[in-house]
Amino acid sequence: MNERNWGKENNNKITIDDIAKELGVSKTTISRAISGKGRISATTRKRVLSFCEECGYKPNMIARGLAESKTYNIGVVLPNDSDLNEIPFFQVCLLGIIEMATSYEYDVVVSTVGADDITKLVRLVENQKVDGFILTRTRIHDAQVEYLSKHKVPFVVVGTSESSGVIQIDNHHVEACREMTSLLIMQKMKRLSFIGNNSTHIVSRMRYQGFIEGCELNQISPRSDCIYLDCNTRLMVEQAVDDILHKRIDCIVCMDDKICSQVLLKLATEHVKIPRDMKVASFYGSLFLASHNPPITTLEFDVKALGNAACKVLIDALSGVEVQQKTLLGYDINFKASTKK
DNA sequence: TCCTGGAGCTGGATTACCAA
DNA sequence: TTGGTAATCCAGCTCCAGGA
Numbered sequence: 001m002n003e004r005n006w007g008k009e010n011n012n013k014i015t016i017d018d019i020a021k022e023l024g025v026s027k028t029t030i031s032r033a034i035s036g037k038g039r040i041s042a043t044t045r046k047r048v049l050s051f052c053e054e055c056g057y058k059p060n061m062i063a064r065g066l067a068e069s070k071t072y073n074i075g076v077v078l079p080n081d082s083d084l085n086e087i088p089f090f091q092v093c094l095l096g097i098i099e100m101a102t103s104y105e106y107d108v109v110v111s112t113v114g115a116d117d118i119t120k121l122v123r124l125v126e127n128q129k130v131d132g133f134i135l136t137r138t139r140i141h142d143a144q145v146e147y148l149s150k151h152k153v154p155f156v157v158v159g160t161s162e163s164s165g166v167i168q169i170d171n172h173h174v175e176a177c178r179e180m181t182s183l184l185i186m187q188k189m190k191r192l193s194f195i196g197n198n199s200t201h202i203v204s205r206m207r208y209q210g211f212i213e214g215c216e217l218n219q220i221s222p223r224s225d226c227i228y229l230d231c232n233t234r235l236m237v238e239q240a241v242d243d244i245l246h247k248r249i250d251c252i253v254c255m256d257d258k259i260c261s262q263v264l265l266k267l268a269t270e271h272v273k274i275p276r277d278m279k280v281a282s283f284y285g286s287l288f289l290a291s292h293n294p295p296i297t298t299l300e301f302d303v304k305a306l307g308n309a310a311c312k313v314l315i316d317a318l319s320g321v322e323v324q325q326k327t328l329l330g331y332d333i334n335f336k337a338s339t340k341k
Numbered sequence: 342t343c344c345t346g347g348a349g350c351t352g353g354a355t356t357a358c359c360a361a
Numbered sequence: 362t363t364g365g366t367a368a369t370c371c372a373g374c375t376c377c378a379g380g381a
Contacts, residue, residue, distance in 0.1 A: 015352090016354065017354095025364075025365085027354080027355095028364070029363090029364060030354095031354060031355060032356095032364085035355080037355090037356085038363095038364090039363055041363060044363080060352085060353050060354075062354095063354045065354090066354070066355095066369095066370050066372095067370055068354080069370065069371090
Protein backbone atom coordinates (compact mmCIF):
# COMPACT_ATOMS: atom_id res chain seq x y z
CA MET A 1 0.00 0.00 0.00
CA ASN A 2 1.26 3.44 -0.86
CA GLU A 3 1.27 5.15 2.54
CA ARG A 4 1.29 8.73 1.35
CA ASN A 5 -1.54 8.48 -1.18
CA TRP A 6 -3.48 6.13 1.06
CA GLY A 7 -3.39 8.64 3.89
CA LYS A 8 -4.52 11.61 1.83
CA GLU A 9 -7.24 9.87 -0.17
CA ASN A 10 -8.93 8.08 2.72
CA ASN A 11 -8.39 10.71 5.34
CA ASN A 12 -11.65 10.17 7.17
CA LYS A 13 -11.69 6.39 6.92
CA ILE A 14 -8.38 5.41 8.45
CA THR A 15 -8.82 3.31 11.59
CA ILE A 16 -6.33 2.11 14.15
CA ASP A 17 -6.80 -1.35 12.62
CA ASP A 18 -5.54 -0.05 9.26
CA ILE A 19 -2.54 1.57 10.92
CA ALA A 20 -1.82 -1.57 12.93
CA LYS A 21 -1.77 -3.71 9.77
CA GLU A 22 0.37 -1.17 7.95
CA LEU A 23 2.95 -1.03 10.74
CA GLY A 24 2.78 -4.75 11.56
CA VAL A 25 1.66 -4.29 15.18
CA SER A 26 -1.65 -4.80 17.02
CA LYS A 27 -4.30 -2.13 17.30
CA THR A 28 -3.70 -2.14 21.06
CA THR A 29 -0.25 -0.78 20.40
CA ILE A 30 -1.71 1.98 18.22
CA SER A 31 -4.26 2.83 20.91
CA ARG A 32 -1.55 3.01 23.56
CA ALA A 33 0.68 5.16 21.41
CA ILE A 34 -2.13 7.64 20.73
CA SER A 35 -3.54 7.78 24.27
CA GLY A 36 -0.19 7.68 26.03
CA LYS A 37 -1.69 5.17 28.48
CA GLY A 38 -0.24 1.73 29.15
CA ARG A 39 3.21 0.39 28.52
CA ILE A 40 4.79 1.11 25.19
CA SER A 41 8.38 1.82 24.17
CA ALA A 42 9.33 5.34 23.21
CA THR A 43 10.58 4.05 19.86
CA THR A 44 7.30 2.31 18.98
CA ARG A 45 5.25 5.25 20.15
CA LYS A 46 7.28 7.67 18.07
CA ARG A 47 6.97 5.39 15.05
CA VAL A 48 3.18 5.13 15.45
CA LEU A 49 2.61 8.83 16.07
CA SER A 50 4.80 9.74 13.15
CA PHE A 51 2.79 7.47 10.85
CA CYS A 52 -0.52 8.76 12.22
CA GLU A 53 0.53 12.32 11.48
CA GLU A 54 1.76 11.40 8.02
CA CYS A 55 -1.49 9.71 7.02
CA GLY A 56 -3.70 12.28 8.74
CA TYR A 57 -5.34 9.88 11.15
CA LYS A 58 -8.27 11.28 13.15
CA PRO A 59 -9.87 9.14 15.89
CA ASN A 60 -13.48 8.10 15.33
CA MET A 61 -15.19 9.87 18.22
CA ILE A 62 -18.31 7.72 17.97
CA ALA A 63 -16.25 4.58 18.41
CA ARG A 64 -14.24 6.17 21.22
CA GLY A 65 -17.45 7.21 22.88
CA LEU A 66 -18.83 3.71 22.53
CA ALA A 67 -15.79 2.23 24.24
CA GLU A 68 -15.75 4.86 26.99
CA SER A 69 -19.53 5.21 27.38
CA LYS A 70 -19.22 8.89 26.51
CA THR A 71 -20.66 11.09 23.76
CA TYR A 72 -18.00 13.82 23.71
CA ASN A 73 -20.87 16.30 23.48
CA ILE A 74 -21.65 19.08 25.93
CA GLY A 75 -25.16 20.49 26.17
CA VAL A 76 -25.50 24.25 26.51
CA VAL A 77 -28.90 25.41 27.70
CA LEU A 78 -30.09 28.91 26.84
CA PRO A 79 -33.32 30.57 27.96
CA ASN A 80 -36.01 30.23 25.29
CA ASP A 81 -37.03 33.84 25.75
CA SER A 82 -36.13 35.37 22.38
CA ASP A 83 -35.40 38.74 23.96
CA LEU A 84 -32.87 37.15 26.25
CA ASN A 85 -31.14 35.41 23.37
CA GLU A 86 -30.72 38.75 21.66
CA ILE A 87 -28.64 39.90 24.63
CA PRO A 88 -24.96 39.71 23.67
CA PHE A 89 -24.20 37.98 26.98
CA PHE A 90 -25.50 34.61 25.78
CA GLN A 91 -23.84 34.84 22.38
CA VAL A 92 -20.43 35.73 23.83
CA CYS A 93 -20.74 33.14 26.59
CA LEU A 94 -21.57 30.48 24.00
CA LEU A 95 -18.51 31.47 21.95
CA GLY A 96 -16.35 30.99 25.04
CA ILE A 97 -17.87 27.58 25.72
CA ILE A 98 -17.41 26.39 22.13
CA GLU A 99 -13.82 27.63 22.05
CA MET A 100 -12.90 25.65 25.16
CA ALA A 101 -14.95 22.56 24.20
CA THR A 102 -13.27 22.36 20.80
CA SER A 103 -9.81 22.49 22.36
CA TYR A 104 -10.72 19.37 24.35
CA GLU A 105 -12.26 17.57 21.34
CA TYR A 106 -15.81 18.05 22.60
CA ASP A 107 -18.70 19.32 20.51
CA VAL A 108 -21.51 21.56 21.73
CA VAL A 109 -25.22 20.83 21.49
CA VAL A 110 -27.35 23.94 22.07
CA SER A 111 -30.86 23.72 23.46
CA THR A 112 -33.35 25.99 25.19
CA VAL A 113 -35.63 25.84 28.19
CA GLY A 114 -38.49 27.94 29.49
CA ALA A 115 -39.31 28.82 33.09
CA ASP A 116 -41.43 25.68 33.50
CA ASP A 117 -40.76 23.84 30.26
CA ILE A 118 -37.59 21.74 30.29
CA THR A 119 -38.75 19.10 27.79
CA LYS A 120 -35.89 19.76 25.37
CA LEU A 121 -33.35 19.28 28.12
CA VAL A 122 -35.08 16.09 29.29
CA ARG A 123 -35.00 14.81 25.70
CA LEU A 124 -31.21 15.28 25.50
CA VAL A 125 -30.76 13.42 28.79
CA GLU A 126 -33.09 10.54 27.89
CA ASN A 127 -31.53 10.12 24.44
CA GLN A 128 -28.05 10.22 25.97
CA LYS A 129 -26.93 12.90 23.55
CA VAL A 130 -24.54 14.70 25.91
CA ASP A 131 -22.12 13.94 28.75
CA GLY A 132 -23.02 17.02 30.77
CA PHE A 133 -24.68 20.42 30.67
CA ILE A 134 -23.84 24.08 31.07
CA LEU A 135 -26.84 26.13 32.24
CA THR A 136 -26.60 29.80 31.31
CA ARG A 137 -29.52 31.17 33.33
CA THR A 138 -30.71 30.12 36.76
CA ARG A 139 -33.87 30.96 38.63
CA ILE A 140 -34.80 30.92 42.30
CA HIS A 141 -36.67 27.61 41.99
CA ASP A 142 -34.99 26.12 38.95
CA ALA A 143 -36.63 23.13 37.26
CA GLN A 144 -33.55 22.30 35.18
CA VAL A 145 -31.28 22.26 38.25
CA GLU A 146 -33.74 20.06 40.12
CA TYR A 147 -34.10 17.63 37.20
CA LEU A 148 -30.35 17.28 36.51
CA SER A 149 -29.56 16.90 40.21
CA LYS A 150 -32.26 14.26 40.63
CA HIS A 151 -30.98 12.25 37.65
CA LYS A 152 -27.32 12.69 38.62
CA VAL A 153 -26.41 14.31 35.30
CA PRO A 154 -23.17 16.34 35.54
CA PHE A 155 -23.75 20.05 35.02
CA VAL A 156 -22.25 23.46 35.66
CA VAL A 157 -24.15 26.68 36.15
CA VAL A 158 -23.03 29.97 34.66
CA GLY A 159 -24.31 32.12 37.47
CA THR A 160 -25.32 31.28 41.00
CA SER A 161 -27.58 28.53 42.27
CA GLU A 162 -29.16 28.28 45.68
CA SER A 163 -29.30 24.48 45.42
CA SER A 164 -26.63 22.60 47.34
CA GLY A 165 -23.87 20.73 45.54
CA VAL A 166 -24.16 22.70 42.29
CA ILE A 167 -20.92 23.69 40.54
CA GLN A 168 -21.11 27.41 39.79
CA ILE A 169 -19.09 29.85 37.69
CA ASP A 170 -20.04 33.45 38.23
CA ASN A 171 -18.83 37.01 38.56
CA HIS A 172 -18.64 38.98 41.79
CA HIS A 173 -22.04 40.56 41.08
CA VAL A 174 -22.85 41.72 44.60
CA GLU A 175 -19.35 43.06 45.24
CA ALA A 176 -19.12 44.72 41.81
CA CYS A 177 -22.53 46.42 42.09
CA ARG A 178 -21.83 47.50 45.66
CA GLU A 179 -18.51 49.08 44.65
CA MET A 180 -19.95 50.80 41.60
CA THR A 181 -22.87 52.19 43.62
CA SER A 182 -20.43 53.47 46.25
CA LEU A 183 -18.31 55.19 43.64
CA LEU A 184 -21.38 56.86 42.12
CA ILE A 185 -22.41 58.15 45.54
CA MET A 186 -18.87 59.38 46.23
CA GLN A 187 -19.12 61.41 43.04
CA LYS A 188 -21.98 63.37 44.59
CA MET A 189 -24.80 61.32 43.07
CA LYS A 190 -26.81 60.99 46.28
CA ARG A 191 -30.26 60.49 44.75
CA LEU A 192 -30.13 57.24 42.83
CA SER A 193 -32.93 55.42 41.08
CA PHE A 194 -32.70 51.73 40.21
CA ILE A 195 -34.43 49.92 37.34
CA GLY A 196 -34.29 46.14 37.33
CA ASN A 197 -35.91 43.27 35.48
CA ASN A 198 -37.16 39.77 36.33
CA SER A 199 -36.51 39.26 40.04
CA THR A 200 -36.95 35.49 39.77
CA HIS A 201 -33.52 35.46 38.11
CA ILE A 202 -30.78 35.03 40.67
CA VAL A 203 -28.44 37.45 38.90
CA SER A 204 -31.12 40.15 39.14
CA ARG A 205 -31.41 39.66 42.87
CA MET A 206 -27.64 39.76 43.34
CA ARG A 207 -27.24 43.01 41.42
CA TYR A 208 -30.10 44.58 43.37
CA GLN A 209 -28.53 43.38 46.61
CA GLY A 210 -25.22 44.99 45.59
CA PHE A 211 -27.01 48.27 44.85
CA ILE A 212 -28.73 48.29 48.25
CA GLU A 213 -25.48 47.40 50.08
CA GLY A 214 -23.65 50.18 48.21
CA CYS A 215 -26.26 52.70 49.35
CA GLU A 216 -26.23 51.51 52.96
CA LEU A 217 -22.43 51.51 53.03
CA ASN A 218 -22.59 55.23 52.33
CA GLN A 219 -25.36 55.91 54.85
CA ILE A 220 -27.97 56.45 52.16
CA SER A 221 -31.37 54.87 52.44
CA PRO A 222 -32.64 54.12 48.93
CA ARG A 223 -36.21 55.40 48.57
CA SER A 224 -38.61 52.59 47.73
CA ASP A 225 -40.50 54.84 45.30
CA CYS A 226 -37.29 55.27 43.30
CA ILE A 227 -36.71 51.54 42.85
CA TYR A 228 -38.38 49.84 39.91
CA LEU A 229 -38.09 46.03 39.93
CA ASP A 230 -39.55 43.52 37.48
CA CYS A 231 -39.59 45.96 34.56
CA ASN A 232 -39.82 43.07 32.10
CA THR A 233 -41.18 45.00 29.12
CA ARG A 234 -40.08 48.07 27.23
CA LEU A 235 -43.32 49.82 28.25
CA MET A 236 -42.61 49.20 31.93
CA VAL A 237 -39.11 50.66 31.56
CA GLU A 238 -40.52 53.71 29.78
CA GLN A 239 -43.11 54.20 32.52
CA ALA A 240 -40.37 53.95 35.12
CA VAL A 241 -38.32 56.63 33.31
CA ASP A 242 -41.41 58.85 33.04
CA ASP A 243 -41.89 58.52 36.76
CA ILE A 244 -38.21 59.19 37.52
CA LEU A 245 -38.26 62.40 35.45
CA HIS A 246 -40.86 63.80 37.83
CA LYS A 247 -38.56 63.28 40.80
CA ARG A 248 -35.29 64.88 41.77
CA ILE A 249 -32.99 62.04 40.72
CA ASP A 250 -29.24 62.43 40.02
CA CYS A 251 -28.58 59.12 38.32
CA ILE A 252 -30.50 56.15 36.90
CA VAL A 253 -28.76 52.87 37.66
CA CYS A 254 -29.80 50.15 35.22
CA MET A 255 -29.60 46.47 36.07
CA ASP A 256 -28.26 45.47 32.66
CA ASP A 257 -27.42 46.59 29.13
CA LYS A 258 -30.87 45.88 27.71
CA ILE A 259 -32.69 47.98 30.28
CA CYS A 260 -30.07 50.69 29.90
CA SER A 261 -30.52 50.86 26.12
CA GLN A 262 -34.30 51.24 26.62
CA VAL A 263 -33.70 53.96 29.22
CA LEU A 264 -31.37 55.81 26.84
CA LEU A 265 -33.96 55.70 24.04
CA LYS A 266 -36.66 57.02 26.34
CA LEU A 267 -34.43 59.83 27.63
CA ALA A 268 -33.59 60.79 24.04
CA THR A 269 -37.30 60.87 23.19
CA GLU A 270 -37.90 63.19 26.14
CA HIS A 271 -34.92 65.38 25.07
CA VAL A 272 -33.14 64.72 28.34
CA LYS A 273 -29.43 65.45 27.97
CA ILE A 274 -26.91 63.00 29.47
CA PRO A 275 -25.13 63.78 31.79
CA ARG A 276 -26.32 67.41 32.12
CA ASP A 277 -29.98 66.62 32.95
CA MET A 278 -29.64 63.01 34.06
CA LYS A 279 -26.74 60.68 34.68
CA VAL A 280 -26.95 57.02 33.65
CA ALA A 281 -24.97 53.92 34.63
CA SER A 282 -25.41 50.22 33.90
CA PHE A 283 -24.48 47.14 35.93
CA TYR A 284 -23.54 45.39 32.68
CA GLY A 285 -21.94 46.74 29.51
CA SER A 286 -22.12 45.20 26.05
CA LEU A 287 -22.34 46.02 22.34
CA PHE A 288 -25.78 47.48 23.07
CA LEU A 289 -24.11 50.39 24.82
CA ALA A 290 -20.67 50.46 23.19
CA SER A 291 -21.55 52.95 20.46
CA HIS A 292 -23.69 55.29 22.54
CA ASN A 293 -22.78 58.95 22.72
CA PRO A 294 -21.97 60.01 25.35
CA PRO A 295 -20.24 56.77 26.43
CA ILE A 296 -22.04 54.99 29.29
CA THR A 297 -20.54 54.15 32.68
CA THR A 298 -20.75 50.37 32.99
CA LEU A 299 -19.63 47.33 34.89
CA GLU A 300 -17.58 45.09 32.62
CA PHE A 301 -17.52 41.31 33.00
CA ASP A 302 -15.37 39.10 30.76
CA VAL A 303 -18.23 36.93 29.51
CA LYS A 304 -16.10 34.91 27.09
CA ALA A 305 -13.78 34.01 29.98
CA LEU A 306 -16.90 33.02 31.93
CA GLY A 307 -17.87 30.61 29.12
CA ASN A 308 -14.30 29.31 28.91
CA ALA A 309 -14.18 28.67 32.65
CA ALA A 310 -17.59 26.98 32.80
CA CYS A 311 -16.66 24.60 30.00
CA LYS A 312 -13.25 23.81 31.47
CA VAL A 313 -14.74 23.05 34.88
CA LEU A 314 -17.37 20.76 33.34
CA ILE A 315 -14.79 18.87 31.28
CA ASP A 316 -12.59 18.51 34.37
CA ALA A 317 -15.56 17.19 36.34
CA LEU A 318 -16.40 14.72 33.54
CA SER A 319 -12.77 13.53 33.60
CA GLY A 320 -12.93 12.86 37.31
CA VAL A 321 -10.79 15.84 38.25
CA GLU A 322 -11.81 17.48 41.52
CA VAL A 323 -13.22 20.94 40.86
CA GLN A 324 -14.09 23.95 42.98
CA GLN A 325 -17.75 24.22 43.97
CA LYS A 326 -17.81 27.92 43.15
CA THR A 327 -15.52 30.01 40.97
CA LEU A 328 -15.88 33.79 40.90
CA LEU A 329 -14.32 35.89 38.16
CA GLY A 330 -13.40 39.56 38.43
CA TYR A 331 -14.84 42.75 36.98
CA ASP A 332 -13.91 46.25 35.84
CA ILE A 333 -15.75 49.49 36.46
CA ASN A 334 -15.52 51.85 33.50
CA PHE A 335 -16.47 55.39 34.40
CA LYS A 336 -17.42 57.27 31.25
CA ALA A 337 -19.03 60.57 30.29
CA SER A 338 -22.58 59.50 31.24
CA THR A 339 -21.85 60.04 34.94
CA LYS A 340 -19.46 62.98 34.67
CA LYS A 341 -20.37 66.26 36.36
C1' DT B 342 -46.10 -18.93 4.27
C1' DC B 343 -45.79 -15.85 7.87
C1' DC B 344 -44.50 -14.37 12.32
C1' DT B 345 -41.66 -14.34 16.41
C1' DG B 346 -37.67 -14.60 19.14
C1' DG B 347 -32.97 -15.60 19.95
C1' DA B 348 -28.24 -15.73 18.49
C1' DG B 349 -24.62 -13.61 16.40
C1' DC B 350 -22.38 -10.01 13.84
C1' DT B 351 -21.08 -5.09 12.88
C1' DG B 352 -18.77 -0.53 13.58
C1' DG B 353 -13.82 1.51 16.11
C1' DA B 354 -11.69 2.14 20.22
C1' DT B 355 -10.37 1.01 25.07
C1' DT B 356 -8.56 -1.92 28.56
C1' DA B 357 -7.85 -6.07 31.75
C1' DC B 358 -5.20 -9.77 31.51
C1' DC B 359 -1.55 -12.58 29.83
C1' DA B 360 2.72 -14.17 27.31
C1' DA B 361 7.33 -13.50 25.45
C1' DT C 362 9.50 -4.28 29.85
C1' DT C 363 6.90 -4.62 25.87
C1' DG C 364 3.23 -5.81 23.10
C1' DG C 365 -0.72 -9.09 21.88
C1' DT C 366 -5.39 -11.33 22.72
C1' DA C 367 -9.84 -10.99 23.71
C1' DA C 368 -13.61 -8.96 26.10
C1' DT C 369 -16.31 -4.97 26.22
C1' DC C 370 -19.15 -0.91 25.04
C1' DC C 371 -24.40 -0.58 22.47
C1' DA C 372 -27.96 -0.23 18.99
C1' DG C 373 -29.33 -2.05 14.90
C1' DC C 374 -29.23 -5.41 11.63
C1' DT C 375 -29.28 -10.21 9.49
C1' DC C 376 -29.89 -14.98 9.79
C1' DC C 377 -32.03 -19.05 11.24
C1' DA C 378 -34.94 -22.17 13.80
C1' DG C 379 -39.37 -23.18 15.50
C1' DG C 380 -44.28 -22.60 16.00
C1' DA C 381 -48.91 -21.29 14.28
